Amino acid sequence: MASVTVQRYLDDSHAHYVSIAHMPVYTAQESAEATHVSGYQYAKVVIVKVKDVLTMLVVPACSHIDIRCLQKVFATPAVLLVAEKEFAKAFADCERGAIPPFGHLYRMPVYLSRIFHADRAIVFNGGLYNEAIQMPYKYFIDLVSPDGFID
Secondary structure, three states: OOOOOHHHHHOOOOOOOOEOOOOOOOHHHHHHHHHHOOOOEEEEEEEEEEEEEEEEEEOOOOOOOOHHHHHHHOOOOOEEEEOOHHHHHHHHOOOOOOOOOOHHHHHHOOEEEOOOOOOOOEEEEOOOOOEEEEEEHHHHHHHOOOOOOOO
């Protein structure tokens, strides 16, 4: 099952979701392939620092991060990609690199890509290398409660 934190949150929220077991994989694009969904439907998490605040970005697995674009979105040049060793402790109940997209559970603001489609399901890591969570986007966005959106 998902990490204890995510599992408890989904169950306590009476979330509509399906757990998808798959072979262990280590990148979001591999996870998309393992779960038979498009890289535009599989959400990956990228952690950045915005003015020294760890911030979660939830973007499609197939996308790349453009720091200059993020600097415009956040209206500051103080946006940096963060090495995993700098935030690993915050996700102690997750396998390294299998971060779930619920930043508020880990005391981080969350910014969600506008690319995801409201009429489709979204798939994401639940905290383990060999499992993904799938749910309708309309439920996902309510659970995530993003602080903002990015293009």
